[in-house]
Amino acid sequence: MNAIEVNNLRRVFTTNIGRFKRETKEVVAVDDVSFSVADGELFGLLGPNGAGKTTTVKMLTTLLIPSSGSAHIAGNDVVDEADQIRPRIGFIFGGERGLYWRLSAIDNLRYFASLYHVEPEVSAKRIPYLLEMVGLADRGKEKVEGYSRGMKQRLHIARSLIHDPDILFLDEPTIGLDPVGARGLRQVVRNLQDEKKTILLTTHYMFEADMLCQRIAVIDKGNIVAMDTPEELKKLVLDLSVIEVEMFGVSDDLISTLRSQNYVDNVSVENREQRQVLMVQTERGSEAIPDLMTLFEGIRVGKVTSREPTLEDAYVRLVGGEA
């Protein structure tokens, strides 16, 4: 039996717009999602903002009822058997919210330990262990309001583990963290993987998914557009090379022009402080550079390099350059 089994899951949100003439608008957050996660597997759900990752996780953690389809956690239905699921799962949603800021880390953990019916003698040992694990052992008595964002994120991890769950849902756990904090948190996830926890990790950081996940599902506009190991997903773009061009002032017109070239497969832009890095996927490799340069006339261009494709390039190809 798989730890997580999802079949044709769909979730539609309904909102009312207009003050006098009320109109009902439907937004499909998750359209048709199916996947399964084996016991002890670290499975990644990768997608851009608004792709349906968090909505999927909220349905799997029993916080939202699906509009249609089904999902089972450890064989229990997320709608009708939520009470059986809840003691077995832990979850965190990225960001600073979800903790009691006016309480200390120890009190937060004590409270959640009682909510999960952890015996006092067990929690008395587990709380120091978890604080040590997430690097907060010397700050445990301080109020959470004085914590940095990274410390709060790590406390979230400790909170989600207080009852030693089999299955973990980590929704963008490193979002907004500085590189050092993010690296520390990824190490914590690795340690959990070593403990054979089943983990569903959502992220839009490609290298994070590549580094941690055994399998990845790429989700876009509420649908899964690809699902495989990181290595297999990278093969989707083996025929391509990526030309990276440092530029100052990339316009939408330029991107449209680039996309219209028959030798260009996809284009994405990454902002790096004052400059942008244009990433052009092409089958022609470095041979395409002279042709590309003719399109950049009048624009300040920096370093131009050619490289092998990565998981991020596979992702860009799958979701259509919206990274």
Add this chain to the structure above:
Amino acid sequence: MNLSKLPAHWRTIRISFEMQLRQNFSDPFIIFAIIVQPMIIATLALWMLQDQVDQFAIFVIVGSGMTGLWSSLLFISGNAITGERWVGTLEGLVASPTPMPVIVLGKNLANVFQSLSSMLASYALVALLFGLSIEIQQPLLFAVSILFAMLAFVTFGLIMASLFIINPAVQNWQNGLEFPVYILGGFLFPIALLPGWTTPFSYLLAPYWAARALQAASVGAGTFEEMALNWGMMLFFSIIYIITSRSLFLFVLRKARVDATLGMQ
């Protein structure tokens, strides 16, 4: 809520109570609402009525205390759920194996206990400033009435909490509920002064029976029949609130999962 499971949830109620108290004591707004504001109300009421006999003073003190108790339940307990939604902890509570009424019970208990104890202390201080006697004529009956009143208020808070989970917009009703209960509950003057058609509404409110019991015990009018009726009605309403809140919580939690209102809107 399943009453047979209450002992198993006792530790959660106790810790929920403790954490709510800790958070309340570090919130300046709550400190003002439960300590400073009741002192201001009591000072005004006693200043206006200082020429009255002492016995009427204790009637006013108890009545003012009831207004503070009701307001704190209405606003602090009601806002506790909205607050949980805003800080993002409501989802964590709902997704835990502990039934939501158990968590809310601990929180309400803390709010009622805190407002009651701080109000008693502040009224005692104000009465001392005015040199008034605050002697309660039937202290034992008064103490038992306090316990029944706490039960009635805490269980009524379960109903309110379930309504606040369903939709933050319910919060708009808060202000509208404050003064009608002051008046219909007979907190500061007897309901006999109100039009006769309002009396049945008073009888449907547990706070009315609480005020009646506390006022009777404080002025020495607590006969066996009177106290048995008041306590019996408070117990009756508490059981009704517990039974109703169980179904209401099941309904609103499912509806909140359908409407996606557990997270911040």
